[in-house]
Amino acid sequence: xxxxxxELETKIAGLKTATAKSNTGIVREVGDxxxxxxxxxxxxxxxxxxxxxxxxxxxxxxxESEVGCILLxxxxxxxxxxxxxxxxxxxxxxxxKALLGRVVNTLGEPIDGKGPITTDVFYPVENLAPGxxxxxxxxxxxxxxxxxxxxxxxxxRGQRELIIGDRATGKTTIAIDTMISQARLNKAxxxxxxxxxxxxxxxxxxxxxxxxxxxxxxxxxxxxxxxxYTIIVSAPASDSATSQYLAPFAGAAMGEWFMAxxxxxxxxxxxxxxxxxxxRQVSLVLxxxxxxxxxPGDVFYLHSRLLERSAxxxxxxxxxxxxxxxxxxxxxxxxxxxxxxxxxSITDGQIYLETDLFYQGIRPAISVGLSVSRVGSAAxxxxxxxxxxxxxxxxxxxxxxxxxxxxxxxxxxxxKAQLDRxxxxxxxxKQPQYHPIPVEQQVAVLWSMQNGYLDEVPVDRVxxxxxxxxxxxxxxxxxxxxxxxxxRQVDKEVEDDLKAALNDFKxxxx
Amino acid sequence: MKLxxxxxxxxxxxxxxxxxxxxxxxxxxxxxVESILxxxxxxxxxxxxxxxxxxxxxxxxxxxxxxxAAELSAETxxxxxxxxxxxxxxxxxxxxxxxxxxxxxxRIKIGNDVWDGSVRNRLARLSEEINHV
Numbered sequence: 001x002x003x004x005x006x007e008l009e010t011k012i013a014g015l016k017t018a019t020a021k022s023n024t025g026i027v028r029e030v031g032d033x034x035x036x037x038x039x040x041x042x043x044x045x046x047x048x049x050x051x052x053x054x055x056x057x058x059x060x061x062x063x064e065s066e067v068g069c070i071l072l073x074x075x076x077x078x079x080x081x082x083x084x085x086x087x088x089x090x091x092x093x094x095x096x097k098a099l100l101g102r103v104v105n106t107l108g109e110p111i112d113g114k115g116p117i118t119t120d121v122f123y124p125v126e127n128l129a130p131g132x133x134x135x136x137x138x139x140x141x142x143x144x145x146x147x148x149x150x151x152x153x154x155x156x157r158g159q160r161e162l163i164i165g166d167r168a169t170g171k172t173t174i175a176i177d178t179m180i181s182q183a184r185l186n187k188a189x190x191x192x193x194x195x196x197x198x199x200x201x202x203x204x205x206x207x208x209x210x211x212x213x214x215x216x217x218x219x220x221x222x223x224x225x226x227x228x229y230t231i232i233v234s235a236p237a238s239d240s241a242t243s244q245y246l247a248p249f250a251g252a253a254m255g256e257w258f259m260a261x262x263x264x265x266x267x268x269x270x271x272x273x274x275x276x277x278x279x280r281q282v283s284l285v286l287x288x289x290x291x292x293x294x295x296p297g298d299v300f301y302l303h304s305r306l307l308e309r310s311a312x313x314x315x316x317x318x319x320x321x322x323x324x325x326x327x328x329x330x331x332x333x334x335x336x337x338x339x340x341x342x343x344x345s346i347t348d349g350q351i352y353l354e355t356d357l358f359y360q361g362i363r364p365a366i367s368v369g370l371s372v373s374r375v376g377s378a379a380x381x382x383x384x385x386x387x388x389x390x391x392x393x394x395x396x397x398x399x400x401x402x403x404x405x406x407x408x409x410x411x412x413x414x415x416k417a418q419l420d421r422x423x424x425x426x427x428x429x430k431q432p433q434y435h436p437i438p439v440e441q442q443v444a445v446l447w448s449m450q451n452g453y454l455d456e457v458p459v460d461r462v463x464x465x466x467x468x469x470x471x472x473x474x475x476x477x478x479x480x481x482x483x484x485x486x487x488r489q490v491d492k493e494v495e496d497d498l499k500a501a502l503n504d505f506k507x508x509x510x
Numbered sequence: 511m512k513l514x515x516x517x518x519x520x521x522x523x524x525x526x527x528x529x530x531x532x533x534x535x536x537x538x539x540x541x542x543v544e545s546i547l548x549x550x551x552x553x554x555x556x557x558x559x560x561x562x563x564x565x566x567x568x569x570x571x572x573x574x575x576x577x578x579a580a581e582l583s584a585e586t587x588x589x590x591x592x593x594x595x596x597x598x599x600x601x602x603x604x605x606x607x608x609x610x611x612x613x614x615x616x617r618i619k620i621g622n623d624v625w626d627g628s629v630r631n632r633l634a635r636l637s638e639e640i641n642h643v
Contacts, residue, residue: 019627020635024619038567039622065567085624 092122095257129308145181145436151388156379158312165353181436183226205251208274244278262318271327349373382489387446398422427462521560571621
């Protein structure tokens with residue numbers, strides 16, 4: 001109690017002498033979440049502006065005698081003639097571990113009914129990305145738990161990997177799966193008490209989504225026990241365009257706190273197409289000149305400055321990282337549209353999901369030919385590199401041969417073997433949603449495939465073989481899995497153990 | 511106000527031509543208005559409105575509005591006026607107003623800048639600070 005009194009007395013003492021100087025303006029036009037203000041001669045770009053009734057705005061357009069401003073929160077009470085003033089502050093959001101497990105809006109205010117968030121650290125929503133001196137290369141993996149991604153399109157901590165595809169092709173599912181996988185790894189890492197274990201915290205930013213979709217994602221994460229390590233920033237379709245425009249920047253600020261404090265974080269922007277649409281709306285209402293598809297000229301910079309904030313910083317700066325998984329929705333598979341090409345060129349690779357594959361039952365519907373990871377292979381653990389090195393090539397050859405083989409039945413033995421191998425790889429990479437596979441299990445399964453253990457299994461039973469093998473290894477060969485986990489490579493000893501285990505399993509699999 | 515690019519450009523040009531020795535010149539302003547009304551260029555009404563707005567904003571920069579909760583004595587008013595003129599120059603005009611909502615103290619507005627030493631403002635700031643404790 002005495003500390004509160006002391007704090008209060010200090011505040012009162014500070015106020016006694018001060019005559020506050022402020023720079024003011026008058027609202028001349030208001031509507032569609034933006035307003036034009038006359039005056040505010042000292043206002044700075046992106047500065048917060050205070051309206052009557054504790055409503056705040058953000059100065060975006062500085063003109064000769066007017067300021068274009070976007071309104072944050074409820075703008076119903078803002079009217080023409082209102083006097084507004086500058087605050088000298090940039091828009092900030094609360095950051096820190098107190099936000100983990102919470103669902104917040106763009107301003108970092110809780111919307112999950114779990115009470116207030118207690119944190120005294122705030123980060124600016126717009127922040128400069130770390131410079132080249134502060135950065136270091138990507139060398140640690142993000143285990144997504146999705147075998148096709150971990151084997152062929154690996155993602156490293158600090159990387160920006162785009163997830164792109166048409167509507168309903170499983171883009172969000174890949175992101176949610178990755179978050180669930182991180183939660184499991186975090187839990188296991190905490191329980192093991194390993195000193196060098198680095199948990200990966202997750203931030204999911206829902207932009208322009210249906211409220212029901214965000215609620216479903218939250219429920220899935222809660223059911224999987226992943227909310228403990230996750231922050232959800234929600235700017236659904238019912239929120240203003242302003243709120244949707246700022247949401248990914250607010251999420252990035254929350255992620256930056258983890259990076260700045262030597263921790264690792266993963267941020268999912270779901271999705272940047274809707275973000276660009278929200279920004280287009282704000283820009284058009286602010287009467288900024290429009291360009292291609294009516295997007296403003298700086299829509300590339302909008303996304304590049306956002307995604308540049310994902311980085312891995314060097315030891316001198318804490319050694320933290322922020323990995324970004326932006327999502328972009330294409331229309332009828334058109335990756336050459338404006339926003340998809342922009343984001344493809346900014347990111348360090350993309351996972352392209354195809355509708356055709358999705359409906360053929362190949363889920364996740366990853367198109368091997370169009371998906372790439374430009375930096376992730378440096379982050380792959382040696383064991384995965386050993387067993388999955390040639391898989392992408394095998395699969396690409398399989399797709400080519402499969403198309404060719406449709407025209408004739410006479411195939412030479414080599415081609416037939418390649419087709420058989422490819423069909424089995426495709427089966428292996430099918431994976432139900434929300435069931436990430438631990439990396440040691442992936443190594444064991446892929447090793448068995450590389451070494452011909454699957455050749456005798458009929459293609460339609462490959463999935464059954466894989467599931468039973470995983471159960472067998474999980475229940476009876478725990479020591480072998482632990483060995484792979486620790487050694488992170490397949491050496492002679494692990495290879496012998498794998499051979500023994502698989503021969504053992506072969507006798508039980510009928 | 512929707513104003514096309516050319517009209518805006520013209521009104522800005524007329525505004526710039528209304529100064530003499532860095533200060534607004536009444537005779538020039540009158541001449542500008544008379545010339546527009548005489549020649550009536552395209553969108554002349556919009557041009558006049560924008561020109562009026564620019565002149566108003568410039569005049570406000572040289573005009574102080576001093577608000578107090580109760581009427582100030584003649585001596586205090588003179589003292590305030592003298593202080594303001596010494597700071598902003600002799601051509602500053604002053605307007606004294608009574609605003610009971612201030613509760614006490616003074617609030618001075620010159621152009622876009624406001625110095626608020628009123629009790630109302632201090633209470634508002636105190637309440638904001640207490641909310642943060």
